[in-house]
Amino acid sequence: xxxxxxxxxxxxxxxxxxxxxxxxxxxxxxxxxxxxxxxxxxxxxxxxxxxxxxxxxxxxxxxxxxxxxxxxxxxxxxxxxxxxxxxxxxxxxxxxxxxxxxxxxxxxxxx
Amino acid sequence: xxxxxxxxxxxxxxxxxxxxxxxxxxxxxxxxxxxxxxxxxxxxxxxxxxxxxxxxxxxxxxxxxxxxxxxxxxxxxxxxxxxxxxxxxxxxxxxxxxxxxxxxxxxxxxxxxx
Numbered sequence: 001x002x003x004x005x006x007x008x009x010x011x012x013x014x015x016x017x018x019x020x021x022x023x024x025x026x027x028x029x030x031x032x033x034x035x036x037x038x039x040x041x042x043x044x045x046x047x048x049x050x051x052x053x054x055x056x057x058x059x060x061x062x063x064x065x066x067x068x069x070x071x072x073x074x075x076x077x078x079x080x081x082x083x084x085x086x087x088x089x090x091x092x093x094x095x096x097x098x099x100x101x102x103x104x105x106x107x108x109x110x111x
Numbered sequence: 112x113x114x115x116x117x118x119x120x121x122x123x124x125x126x127x128x129x130x131x132x133x134x135x136x137x138x139x140x141x142x143x144x145x146x147x148x149x150x151x152x153x154x155x156x157x158x159x160x161x162x163x164x165x166x167x168x169x170x171x172x173x174x175x176x177x178x179x180x181x182x183x184x185x186x187x188x189x190x191x192x193x194x195x196x197x198x199x200x201x202x203x204x205x206x207x208x209x210x211x212x213x214x215x216x217x218x219x220x221x222x223x224x225x
Contacts (some may be wrong), residue, residue, distance in 0.1 A: 042218055042219060043115075043204045043206070043217050044155070082148070099145065101184045102154065
């Protein structure tokens with residue numbers, strides 16, 4: 001299972017763009033990269049998933065370089081409600097997929 | 112989107128009793144479900160992987176006789192904490208795999224053992 005490394009915490013202000021980078025140096029060929037958001041006392045919420053290059057949806061963008069050894073979650077114009085813990089996970093459906101969570105990044109958005 | 116529910120959302124029980132937590136995928140069939148435990152200020156810890164119609168696979172250090180998992184159908188998995196003790200108090204979260212790589216998580220169940 002590919003191990004992930006993220007910054008422990010980040011601070012931002014409302015309206016700013018926030019980029020959270022995740023390192024996954026031993027990512028396997030079949031692995032996808034998935035980001036989740038978790039609020040206190042709630043289950044993680046799926047944000048975005050990608051395999052390579054760039055993926056964008058209504059809430060975020062995911063940038064993955066060609067070597068796939070890292071990925072960056074980009075949150076445009078954050079608000080106070082984006083204060084949460086963000087987890088980067090890598091895994092594949094082949095060979096028995098299971099999701100192992102790292103420590104995550106605690107994002108604190110200030111007014 | 113894919114929705115996963117858990118019941119109950121919170122439960123308080125006396126030490127020595129057993130507690131069952133249900134996890135349901137509401138709008139899709141999940142061939143695999145996962146159970147996690149999360150202590151305050153910590154990340155999620157995978158407890159076991161549950162495949163429909165077969166025995167669950169437990170992570171190292173998780174007692175299978177303590178945490179009984181049953182995955183009877185493609186939409187339901189249950190976790191039973193047997194003879195619960197105060198140290199079992201935690202936040203239990205299930206997830207279901209949808210379309211291969213994507214996992215969707217339930218809202219969690221807060222267990223407090225007195």
